[in-house]
Amino acid sequence: MNKKRSQYISYRTVFIFALMVLFVFIMLLFLAVIVIREQDYGLGLTLCVIGLAAILYGSYNWVYKPYRETSKAFNLFAEGLILQGIFDMRYPLSPLMHRATLRFKDMLDxxxxxxxxxxxxxxxxxxxxxxxxxxxxxxxxxxxxxxxxxxxxxxxxxxxxxxxxxxxxxxxxxxxxxxxxxxxxxxxxxxxxxxxxxxxxxxxxxxxxxxxxxxxxxxxxxxxxxxxxxxxxxxxxxxxxxxxxxxxxxxxxxxxxxxxxxxxxxxxxxxxxxxxxxxxxxxxxxxxxxxxxxxxxxxxxxxxxxxxxxxxxxxxxxxxxxxxxxxxxxxxxxxxx
Structure with missing residues (x-):
């Protein structure tokens, strides 16, 4: 994924969703092959569980935690406790939200x-x-x-x-x-x-x-x-x-x-x-x-x-x-x- 785009939580969410769809497709295909050749359901299920756990772990660290950080910054701004903080967020929600925030910063002279x-x-x-x-x-x-x-x-x-x-x-x-x-x-x-x-x-x-x-x-x-x-x-x-x-x-x-x-x-x-x-x-x-x-x-x-x-x-x-x-x-x- 483009490094610049990867900072946006929306792109990360789309990427994780696409990865999960691809993973499900591959696992179903792989499971079908194993069942046909080996008649071994256990190996296929184990690989599915391991792959799904890896995706969920990556989603938590790559999407959920950045979202919590960004959400906290917006909550503090909404309560009037910070002003500059919303302009320095590491993980903007989306390119549109990022452009709107920068525009707001320009207006808020x-x-x-x-x-x-x-x-x-x-x-x-x-x-x-x-x-x-x-x-x-x-x-x-x-x-x-x-x-x-x-x-x-x-x-x-x-x-x-x-x-x-x-x-x-x-x-x-x-x-x-x-x-x-x-x-x-x-x-x-x-x-x-x-x-x-x-x-x-x-x-x-x-x-x-x-x-x-x-x-x-x-x-x-x-x-x-x-x-x-x-x-x-x-x-x-x-x-x-x-x-x-x-x-x-x-x-x-x-x-x-x-x-x-x-x-x-x-x-x-x-x-x-x-x-x-x-x-x-x-x-x-x-x-x-x-x-x-x-x-x-x-x-x-x-x-x-x-x-x-x-x-x-x-x-x-x-x-x-x-x-x-x-x-x-x-x-x-x-x-x-």
């Missing part, structure tokens, strides 16, 4: 998926086709008017809002430093303080002694803010009394670990399990934001961007206890340049 994620990052200010420059100029005009009339608090809030939008929309495709992300969080916290006042407290902690070196590590833009917003909206906002949000930053020899914790209402076990299941996979869910994704950027989308940029071993995982709080752990590679 990682850059295109990342661009889809970027659209969500821009959605907050572009929801109604608002021109960003028009938005900046309008906010600056409000700020100037507020300063002229002595409304300093309004001027400061407008400035914070303009800064936040500027950071959110500009150069979404770039990696930024951890310091840039934390500055954006501080600015976002200023905006939320006008709403929550003393009810909300945000604190940043570092485990690493060389704080400046850690602040220069790179990560995808708008990684932290959507998670902080999710913690405030789903955890702290509905809580009676004060709410605390902590951002803890740790590093290992090759990883950057960021844990965002809140002491809000927490998540039920079933919801937490479903959410972590979604976070283990790469999904295009949420390309069109829904009311449930309030804040502009879903956590799932942030997780997708991390996995697409750095690999499936990185991403987000959540821990939560109802009426105690929630921890969101972000695992990233240590990128210095």
């Amino acid at each position: 990682t850059k295109e998926l990342i661009n889809i994620s970027k659209k969500q990052a821009e959605y907050l200010a572009l929801q109604n086709q608002i021109n960003p420059h028009f938005l900046y100029n309008t906010l600056e005009g409000i700020r100037s008017e507020a300063l002229c009339t002595g409304m300093n608090d309004l001027a400061e809030m407008t400035e914070a809002l303009a800064t936040f939008f500027r950071y959110t929309i500009s150069n979404v495709d770039n990696l930024v430093t951890l310091e840039d992300e934390l500055v954006n969080i501080q600015n976002y916290y200023r905006i939320q303080q006008y709403r929550f006042g003393d009810r909300l407290n945000v604190n940043v902690e570092y485990d690493d002694e060389d704080e400046m070196e850690v602040l220069m590590l790179k990560l995808p833009k708008l990684t932290l803010q959507p998670i902080v917003e999710n913690s405030i909206y789903h955890g702290i906002e509905r809580k009676i009394g004060k709410g605390n949000l902590r951002i803890k930053i740790q590093t290992t020899s090759d990883r950057l670990l960021i844990t965002i914790s809140d002491d809000g209402l927490g998540i039920s076990g079933e919801q937490l399990s479903n959410l972590n299941k979604r976070l283990r996979e790469i999904s295009l869910d949420g390309v069109a934001p829904t009311p449930k994704q309030k804040g502009g950027i879903a956590i799932v989308n942030v997780n997708n961007r991390i996995k697409l940029l750095f690999g499936e071993e990185y991403g987000i995982y959540m821990y939560s206890t109802e009426n105690v709080g929630t921890d969101v752990t972000i695992t990233l590679p240590k990128v210095k340049e």
